[in-house]
Amino acid sequence: MKLNMQKWQERLINKGKNTKKAFPILSYPILKSMDGFDVKDLAQNGHVHFNVLKEICQNFDMVAIATAMDLSVEAEEFGCAVRFSSEEVPSVIGPLIKKLDEAEELQIPEIGSKRTRNVIEVIKRLQTLNIEKPILGTMIGPFSLAVRLFDITELMISLMLEPEKVHLLLEKCSEYLRRYAHALKVAGANGLLIAEPAAGLLSPQQCSEFSSHYIKEIVKSVQDESFSVFLHNCGNTQNLVESMLETECMGFHFGNCVDLCEIIKRVPQSKLVFGNLDPVGVFRNDSVEGVYHKTQELLFKLKEYSNFVISSGCDIPYHTPIENIKAFFEAVEDFNKDLLKGEKLMERTIKNKFPSGKLTNRERFRRVMHYQNVDRIPNFEFGYWNETLPTWHSQGLPPEIDNEEKAYKFFGIDSYKYVPIKNGLLPQFEQKVLEETQEYMIIIDAEGIKCQIFKNRASTIPHYLEYPIKNKDDWERFKERLNPEDPARYPENWDEIVLELQKRDYPVCIHCGSLLGKLRDWMGFENIALAFYDMPDLVDEMIEYMTDFSIKLMEKALKDVEVDFALGWEDIAFNKGPIISPQMFKEFLMPRYKKIADFLHKHGVDIIGTDCDGNVMPIVELWLEAGFNLMFPVEVHAGTDPVMLKKLYGDSIRLMGGVDKTKLQGSKEDILKELKRLEKVVEQGGFIPHVDHRCPPDVPYENYLYYLENKKAMLGY
Incomplete structure (x- = not known):
């Protein structure tokens, strides 16, 4: 149905003093009321969409109807691979182009060649319903599309080093859009909702140059009195309003990580402002009373703002x-009734959002x-240096x-406990002192590594001199100490332990292995790095055996x-990133991680992670794809940022750690600022914050x- 969108917006704003309208991004949870359909069906089947x-049109009082927000559709049409899930929104798997130079050869795809065809057909079919409200198409923004076509980290660096090449990529994205x-x-369609969340990573100047400029070109090409364009950015846009x-x-549609009361003052009254209830923390995780209250x-x-339309901060999760x-x-209906009657607002008795009964730590x-509401979040920590x-x-400590x-x-x-099984070497090597002076000892340690240990140096990492595995013959002898059927791996009183664990009120974790981290320890970093090229078959064999x-x-x-989660150990990343490339990770490790995850899933374990320090940002998506959904310890100073991880991966990821230990070495203001930085992310669920490694002695x-x-205050104590 053709509408005069300018007059529609004027009427909406004129009535806004007495009646508030709603526009939650609603498609995915509605699937729950449609027997037999899930997120994958909606993403791939236009009829389901x-x-x-x-269903939304017939059952909910929406100010407009928008197609499902799926930011993989356009990237897929360019040629990106997409991961589909029955419960999670589709996501792009890896970049399409490896170098920005490839953007010059990038072909702009034909509209309708893949799933855009479904969206277009859905818009056409909606006309048959004679809906007397705007129908909006949704699509990704140019910068967010570029981020999916090219590696996000490389693209952010290229903004400063090769801006002209970034512009070339953006021009192609913009022309396609x-x-x-x-x-x-x-x-x-009567309008368009452009989702540009990746622009939240930019400075105001960068946002103007690399995002807003191109969106404006799209707006100029289609916007008129019968067609309006609206901009969605669920990122941290507090400093980007003017650029937007x-x-x-x-x-403009804003996410829940900004103060909408402050932002709306900076938007002209003639422009609509949508937002910004937390789609996870409120819509998904809160109680009925909590949703109503918030x-x-x-x-x-x-x-007081007639141009305000209440909405979710982003798309509402399937569950x-x-x-x-x-x-x-x-809540919207009751608010409008009170508004019309002139009655006092916000005087209803609302129950607390948390369950009334006290929960166990488990x-x-x-x-x-699992992103469910709790009385408080567990108070975990990582421990302390010696x-x-x-x-x-x-x-002052007693x-x-x-x-x-x-x-x-x-x-x-x-605290949580591990299932007490021995996953190391059995038997261990006999420890020997080969040389000793007043300053150091040279020893063979319990893992067969020859190393130099310095005396009177607190928590110093040994200087490694020689490693037990140098070739295939060494490996054949070494793996005799890795017999999983050795009865000594389980405690003699295992049956008693099982009875105790069955009655527990705390979480229990099972160690799910180390595929590369321990091999690196046993071969040495330089040696195993060379082995990936010189002896790839041996590396592959060792990783398969460890799996x-x-x-x-x-x-x-x-x-x-019945264990509550699984956690392995790798430590295969430094501050600059992983010790192997994402491509090698895919080839050597991903199939094995998936094998472990599939095994754990069959035994009812769905929270799976691995302990890896350093900057793991380049391989997080690969771990998620393999079924490892828990990141630990999220070492901030190394470059792994919990706020960014939640922004990128939403409720498909879980986090433990993520509090920058270096901030505890500073002032109390530094500590409070760090906790405040994490507060909203913690509220979303799936995140147990604690110091991102063992607490060092220079923390007062x-x-x-x-x-x-x-x-503790942030955790809900």
């Missing part, structure tokens, strides 16, 4: 309870990791608190004990107490 929107926008308009206004869009609270805060969606619309962990507690004794277990009890820290070893070792434990005891006190 149409029926979802039809102009054509797509025109096709949606011809199909009968340069696009000349008719409205909806009315936001409406109350912005009731959101339909009762929560109904509570949102009920229940808390499982619920947080010198930390003795140092704190001189600063001297009897001399080990980690006592410290956890003293500080009120929760099968881990699976075989876990079998008995998983039959006897007073600072650590201040950190714990303020962290």
Whole structure:
């Protein structure tokens, strides 16, 4: 149905003082009420997509109807591979182009050659419903599309080093999107919602140059009195509002990580402002009462702004309870009734959003990791350097608190336990002292490594001199110590332990192996790096053996004990990134990680991760694709940022750690700022924050107490 969108917007704003309208991004949770269909069906089947929107039209009072937000559609048409899931929004697998020079040869695809065809057909079919409200097509923004075609880290660097090449890529993205926008308009859409979340990574100047400029070109090509363009950015846009206004869009949709009360003051009254209830923390994870309360609270805060349309901050997850969606619309309806009656607002009695009963620590962990509401978040920590507690004794820590277990009890820290099976060398090597001076010892350690250990140096990493595995013959002898069926790997009192674990109220973790980290220890970093090229068959054989070893070792434990999560160990990254390229990771490690994840899934374990320090950002998506969905310890100073991870991967990722330990070495203001930085991400769920490695002795005891006190407040104590 053709509408005069300019007059529609004027009427909406004129009525906005007395009636607030709603526009949650709603498609995915509606699938739950349609028997037998899931996210993958919606993404690939235009008929399912149409029926979802039809269901929304018939059952919810929306100010407009928008097609599902799927930011993989356009990248797929360029040729990117896409991962589909029954429960998660489709995502692009890896970049299409490896170097920006390849952008010159990049061909602009034909509109409708892949899934854009489904979206266009859905727009056409919606015309048959005679909907008396705008129908909006959704599509990705040019910068966000470029990020999917090219590696995000490389692209951010190229903005400064090779801006002309970035512009070439953006020009092709923009030209393609102009054509797509025109096709949606011809199909009968009354407007367009452009999603540009990646622009939230840019400075205001960069946003203007690399995003807003190109969006403005799209706007100019299609926007008129019968067709309006709206801009969505769920990132941190607090400093980007003016840059976004340069696009000349008719409205702006903001995410939940910004203060909408502050932002709306900077947007002209003639422009619509949509937002910004948390799609995960409120819509998905909160109670019915909590959704109702927070909806009315936001409406109350912005009731004076006639151009405000209440919405979710981004697309609402598939697993959101339909009762929560109904509570949102009920809150809007009740608010409007009170507004018309002139009654006082916000005087209803609302129950607390958390469950009324106290949860066990095990229940808390499982619920947080599955994005469910809790009475409080578990208070985990990573432990301490050997010198930390003795140092704190001189600063006020009681001297009897001399080990980690006592410290956890003293500080009120929760804990989890590992299934007590031995996954190391059996038997270990006989430790020998080969040479000793006043300054150092040269030894053969328990893993057969010859190393130099310096005396009187706190927590110093040894200087490694020689490694036990140099070739295939060494490996054949070495792996005799890695027999998963050695009965000594399980405790003699295993049956008693099983009975204890069955009655527990704390989380239990099973160690799920080390595919490369331990091999690196046994061969040496330089040696194994060369072996990937000189002896790839041997490396492949060793990794396969470590995979099968881990699976075989876990079998008995998983039959006897219901574990809560699995965690391996790798430490295969430094501050500059992983020790192997993403391509080699895909070839050598991904199939094996997937094999382990599939095995764990069959035994009911769906929270799976590996302990890896350093900057793991380039391989996070590969781990997720393989089924490893928990990142630990999220070492911030090395470059692994929990805020960015949640922004990129949403509720498909889980995090433990992520509090920058270096901030605890600074002032109390530094500590509080770090916790505030993480607060909104913690509220979204799936994140248990703690120091991103063992706490070092140069953190003052007073600072650590201040950190714990303020962290507990954030956790809901």
